[in-house]
Amino acid sequence: MKMAKSAKAAALAAALLTVTVLSACSKDEVTADKAAKEGEKPNLTVSMYDRGNVPKEMGTIDNNRWTKWLNENVPVNAQYIPIPRGESVQKLNLLFASGDAPDVVFEFDTGFRNQLYQQKQLLPVDDLIEKYSTNYKELMEKYPVMKKAAVKPDGKMYEFGRVGYLTGFQALFIRQDWLDNLGLKAPETAEEFFEVAKAFTEQDPDGNGVNDTFGTALSGETGGTIGTMFQSVGWVLQDGKLVRAWDQANAANDFKKRLYDAGTVDKDFLADKNGQKAQQDWNNGKIGIFVGRTIDLANVGQYYEQLKKNVPEAEVKAIKLPSSEFGRFAIGVNNPVQMTTVINANAKNPEAAMQYIDFMASKEAVDMLRFGEEGVDSVKGENGCLRPIDGEKFNQEVAWNLDFQLLLSRVEMGECGSILSQLDPSKPLEKEFMELVKENDEANLSPDVEYASITHGEHMPTLPDDLSVINANVSKIDDIYNKAITSGSAYTVDQAYADALNLWKKSGGEQLETFYADWYDTNKDTAFLAKDMWEFIEPKK
Amino acid sequence: MRKSLGERIGQAGVYIVLSAAGLLCLLPLVHIASMSLSSLQAVSAGKVTLYPVDFSFSAYRQLFEGTSIVNAFVNSVVITVVGVALSMLFTILAAYPLTRSYFWGRQAFTMGIVFTMLFGGGLIPTYLTVRNLGLIDSYWALWLPGLVSVFNLLVLRSFMQNIPEEVDDAARIDGCGEWRYLLRIVLPLSTPVLATLALFYGVGYWNSFFNVLMYINTPDKYNIAVLVQQMIQSQMMLAQMSTSSSSENLVLSPDMVNSAAIIVMVLPMLVVYPFLQKHFVKGVMIGAVKG
């Protein structure tokens, strides 16, 4: 009655909706009940990323070898709802808005999961784990710090995840052959970094007589890493308080401007938004210092093999990030405790959901989903780790089931979870890459480097709605600094800083400062921070 | 009649300008086609410009082998053909009454329709409506919410209004009813614009991507636009899915698949267009007036 007064027309339209909503809902329940009576196993709906990468012969993402295998082995009857990978948040929003969301939701996006929590769409899972879980409970007992990552502000756990060892993710590659040609050594400080980049640009390091090389790059991950060198990571600890990293940002951008003015980087780095051009230049042997990755087998082809094909004499090292006045930092590591899975608050059978999740986290599922059937898809290699028998067949049968592995904890696989165990030392290229992986682990995890940020981005708090608008408004500060980098003497970093500060104040940046400072103050003992990440370094044997 | 010098220069100018414009539009297509027909090495080294380097069909092989592209192609054709038919039908049914001066509420209806062009409820309310009608996971969810494009409706109405009044008067004297007048006189006289609108609707349905992802849940029902998009994405994601070390795996780059996909998507549109051009004949009206 009240509603009709406030907005007649809207209510009319809405009433139409409700009627249909109600009828649709009741219909759903009927079918669900019926299905539950027919089979013995309880029914469960599960979201599954659809990347369109299931080979035609294997069926579809919601009906294939692995969904069948799972349904034979899980005590529930799981039905998969395909979620297009590229539009997953949009699609899940629609499903939640219409009450059709799956019982178990796999989603990488931390912000989105937090939003679901804030909107009370998630089920607290402490009791479920206590009552119905064995595998996951065991994992949590082994790594109690996991709880920190799963707890939401109300003190209850809402998420499940996977645990891996901490390893180097991004790597600072340098052309050792260029260093040797010019009689230089790898840079240890930012200043040396600059000098090497300059020499790489000006002194024809590849000896082809043409001035066609760049010292480094400012686009993509390389640009980000140069920021990390100066700890320009947004929010940093200062005297026990979490504050905005202004000094760091100024220093980093000053340095980038010097690199730009000295001609050591591509002038069009602003147009190279995802760093594709820089990657192409690296592969063609035109860039001396570049940030790539050593986390996955595909990185061999991406960052190394192509370069070696184009420039056979190329020699690459993965070095430590040079130090700056702010310290010496890790380049980039993986998130050892990655939350991936939540249970819908409206799940009809939470127990079934827990059983499903528990199975997905079991050693049995880990081995099977990762390597396929032993003897059929994979065999044990010399190092005792399973390895595909036939690469092509393996890709066809197993490799695409990646998104079924969102609860696969690599720590459970021991050494076999590491990329090193998957590389083949009998192939020269892979043997060389193994060296790079080891060097990069050393560069990222050695005791004299620290993590630039207080924690991995996925463990940072999610801003409430009004603050996230402010955050979007101040994101223009990056543009302001970029403009300073490319504008020569017409627009200096100091001027950019003044403008940035002005925008920060006008937009209400202080509210962000208060939020982060308060959050850190109250949560520094309970939040999942860098020191927790460092607990996951693989124990040396 | 003999042409003056000025006119001949003018004619030459027209040909030159149009040739330049055509060339400017052709070059990127040639580049894209070349990318799709080159080897990974050549593409990733940025060597491909206007002709294929290390000619290779691998991008197309990737598209056609092991994926359900044929099925998706058929789905696209179904979505497009049925969608165009439905949309044209409703657009005609909407446009014609609005051209009749004696139609009750003509002005109010027009305003009400234009209003929907400017205001909308957004994705969630539309989705809820479609869902509550039980249309999720069926192509009706693609056809119905966008059945009539207000833009196209107004274009059609404007063209129909352009039919000379003498035609109308003559038909009335013959005792022609509304339906017969519409079918026998108005529609034949409107073939150019009908062809145009069919093309507009067709292109829209053919390219529909986001709606398919939101409303369709069964991968078997995906159309070619979705398939192609996913292929490009999974090519980028290759980093995560490869388990044997890359060399044999990484024969393609996203650029190549993307290029091949564009060619596959555009080709049917290229084939269809000339057929529609045939309907842009000059002077459709005169026959009617005289006859």
Place this chain on the structure above:
Amino acid sequence: MSRTWRRNLPLLLMFVPVILFFVVFKYVPIGGAIIAFKKYNLMEGVLHSPWVGMDNFRMLFSTPTTLEIIRNTLMLSLLSIVVGFPFPIVLAILLNEVGRMWFKRIVQTLVYLPHFFSWIIVSGIIVTVFSQQNGLVNGIWESLTGQSYPFLYREGSWLSIFVGSGVWKEAGFSAIIYLAALSGIDPTLYEAAEMDGASRWRQMWHVTLPGLRVTIVLMLILSLGRVMEVGFDQVYMLQNSSVSDISEVISTYIYKVGLMGSQFSLTAAIGLFESLVGLVLVLGANAVAKKFGSGLW
């Protein structure tokens, strides 16, 4: 009375399904726009989420960048319309002047092609052509002036590239509608003009253009209704830091805000504002057009 009834009955029969469509699929969802005045959350849905009055609008207009963003949106969009609008018309008229059918067909098909390229592709082409380091244009520029010019990073040249690429991509496709309109012109008018000794140029001016007038006015009104929706892809793919002062528009801003949380209500408020601006412009343009006898109603 009965005569008008008899004439209206078949028309109504035709129109009823159309009304049904607009009510069910347009007007019912429009009700959802009320979340612009609410704090929408998934738990309580469209109906039961709490009312917040004008809060969302206040939040929107209290941020310092909002006015700049609205100004940019209007500027990019109006510039695209003012500069881009004549191109399809000119193209159609030029094609109309071509006597050789095969030539006309080929050119017509070629200029229609770019419509099917996504903005990712087009932006790639633009970088190849205009980049500072190795761009094609800069190659020529450098050989003439001895210096490279940052075409993509100066506001003036970026704007030209932005507008120009829009023209390049859509002119051929938009010309189709004018080509269709051209076929409606009575050829006897040309014959009569020729008898009077009118040159091609005068024929173009006195026969062709008047024949296109209605379509031109309609297209103008419709494009004004879309002033607030500069294509997201075009801006997003072409923008870069150096030009962000003029390239941040409403749609890219929504994308940014949306990335950091699902701001359903704020997005709806922005949408409502865009619609209102569109409505004002359409009403205005229509009032002017009506004076010349070709309004929408």
